[in-house]
Amino acid sequence: MVMKSVLCFGDSLTWGHDPETGARHAYEDRWTSVLQKSLGHGVRVIPEALGGRTTVFDDHTSAADRNGAKILPTLLQSHAPLDLVILMLGTNDLKEYLGQTAIAAERGMRRIVQIIQNHDFGKTGQTPSILILSPPHICKTGDKEMDDFMSLKRKEVKKLAARYELLADETGCGFMDMSTVAKPSPVDGVHLDAVETRAIGAAVAPIAAAMLLI
Template identity: 55%
Template sequence: MKRILAFGDSLTWGHDPVDGTRLDARFLWPNVLAKALRAEVISEGLGGRTTIYDDENGPCDRNGARVLPVLLQSHSPLDLVIVMLGTNDLKPDICGTAEGARDGIRRIVEIIRRHDYGVVGLVPQVLIVSPPPCVIGPDGVTGGGRDIGETRRLAPLYSALCDELGLSFFDAGTVSVASSIDGVHLDGANTAAIGAALAEFIHTSQKA
């Protein structure tokens, strides 16, 4: 792998659950991945980003499907696109169901595979990552009113979709857990753990 696009939301951007600022660069999973693989990893994380759904509450376009073709073109050639999205789809006023997030991931994959890359490169490989499930926050609920049960259903639904589409899949919930400070975001150690685990996953996959 020489050039990787990390396409995600605030978990990729590095939202600190303590105060909402950005975690130190050494903890961001795209940076950890880049160092471990000695590859270029382009971090495209945006707080609030969804797969295919509109969210008018933010300062910019959060619909991942709408911006993705621009990113594919501007960052090509790419060897791999890692997609970790779905947590924001589960906000009750956005979509609210794991099936909706899964369908959004299906559309994201379709965009990557069907994009006209022209002379800038071949169609990149795709790795789907299910984000860690949310947990109960200090106020007894999880951030954004997400149903924790739905967040736990993302991994099996994404895994089944990847089997169907012939894609690689990794469950970030096996190596990281959301912070109880807000129930959604990750502290530095858990963010970095995703990068380290993905590096090992990709390395092992390449050797297979």
């Protein structure tokens, strides 16, 4: 049996940021791990996630390069051959100090899709299928100052699902709306507790299996 490979490209929601501790969820609680267990030994799930990662925008507040478009070609090459790439990005594109909107995030995601679909994989295999996940919504925390600061971001993230679904239709990608699957913790309004994180992996598994034809 030929092993199939899935690259999960995302931000802190894919990395597994625990809102209660600020650390990382246990390996078994990360949605990529739940996906791996569900798909079985014939599939290799590769988590490639970074807190604060954007689609295509530079953010110089971190020691690590958060621009997804810059690192993605290298990852495509280093992990090839790939059968499926799962994308969950966009929340960080909406940061107020980056001045971004849902329109800009959709354009960034479009560029990410273009990079994958036009990448020269050479003899390492054919272009992988793509599954776009729109991120969970942002909730209020009870901290008025923080909630006021996040108000625009809360409004814009709700627009991503419709834009990403249209993008998926236009580019031949799969699509799932994670706001129908998981809700963030009111601790910080953005990140997911272990139960909600695992729910994403369980929801994505049957769609990924269908796209992998397993």
